[in-house]
Amino acid sequence: MKCVVVTGDSRGLGNVICNKLLESGYKVVGISRKKSEQVEELENKYRDRYKHINFDLSATEGIKELYLTKLKPEGPIYGLVNNAAVAYDEIATNAQLEPLEQMFRINVYSAIMLTKYVIRDMLLNETKGSIVHIGSVCAHTGYKGLSMYAATKAAIEAFSRTVAREFGVKKIRSNCVAPGFMETEMSKTLSSEQRDRIYLRTSLKEETHIDSVAETVKFLLSDESFSITGQIIHVDNGTI
Numbered sequence: 001m002k003c004v005v006v007t008g009d010s011r012g013l014g015n016v017i018c019n020k021l022l023e024s025g026y027k028v029v030g031i032s033r034k035k036s037e038q039v040e041e042l043e044n045k046y047r048d049r050y051k052h053i054n055f056d057l058s059a060t061e062g063i064k065e066l067y068l069t070k071l072k073p074e075g076p077i078y079g080l081v082n083n084a085a086v087a088y089d090e091i092a093t094n095a096q097l098e099p100l101e102q103m104f105r106i107n108v109y110s111a112i113m114l115t116k117y118v119i120r121d122m123l124l125n126e127t128k129g130s131i132v133h134i135g136s137v138c139a140h141t142g143y144k145g146l147s148m149y150a151a152t153k154a155a156i157e158a159f160s161r162t163v164a165r166e167f168g169v170k171k172i173r174s175n176c177v178a179p180g181f182m183e184t185e186m187s188k189t190l191s192s193e194q195r196d197r198i199y200l201r202t203s204l205k206e207e208t209h210i211d212s213v214a215e216t217v218k219f220l221l222s223d224e225s226f227s228i229t230g231q232i233i234h235v236d237n238g239t240i
Helices: 012-023 037-045 060-074 097-125 147-170 192-199 210-221
Strands: 003-007 027-032 050-054 077-082 130-134 173-179 232-235
Touching: 003 012, 003 097, 012 027, 012 037, 012 210, 027 037, 027 060, 037 050, 050 060, 060 077, 060 097, 077 097, 077 210, 097 130, 097 147, 130 147, 130 210, 147 173, 147 232, 173 210, 210 232
Parallel strands: 003 027, 003 077, 027 050, 077 130, 130 173, 173 232
Antiparallel strands: none
16 A cells, blocks of 8 residues: 655645545545644544644754654655645735745745655665645746745745656656645635636636646556656646
8 A cells, every 4th residue: 555645634735635545545644733624534534544643844853753753654655745835925025034934944845854754765665656746836927925935836846856857767756736726725815806817817717626736646646657757737727
């Protein structure tokens, strides 16, 4: 049974990804700051294949211990989905260092450190594994107030491409999925007018379906996508 680690499993896209993977027979270890009702539902439904770990991913200095004491015993680890993220919504001239650092710790530093230990686990166990990072349409198309958030997503996409080159010889793959705007907790702060304006920039003129993003992640983890690595897959309704 293949074990996949998913960050940000408590709600939104992360929770949907966990559900899709569990339905497909994977063993899933989810990580988020606290347990939600959605997590409890998955625990009750998949008692033997789903484990949730409470961990604040902004505490990057604790990730080594997290791997050694919580993740490694659940392995060998086949896959990692770096999904957890926060958005610091502000224009660049109003940037404040503290929330900016917090966002980079969660969106970038924790993803890099988890990738480090998961790849070490894959090398130790000679696992032909797959890593999927969740990027964003924001890293490719400008949106007012999201320049700093976009910078974190651009950083993780660049990191993913080079990881693919570094470890492809070991048959370890690394890809990004770049979703468009979805109806999630992160987008709830937008007004109806703002959402409509964003959706009109897409070819399909609507929000990105969260199930479509989760299915793409599942595909990139599967053997069916074995020849795909170092890529950024856009799931954004054809954002213009």
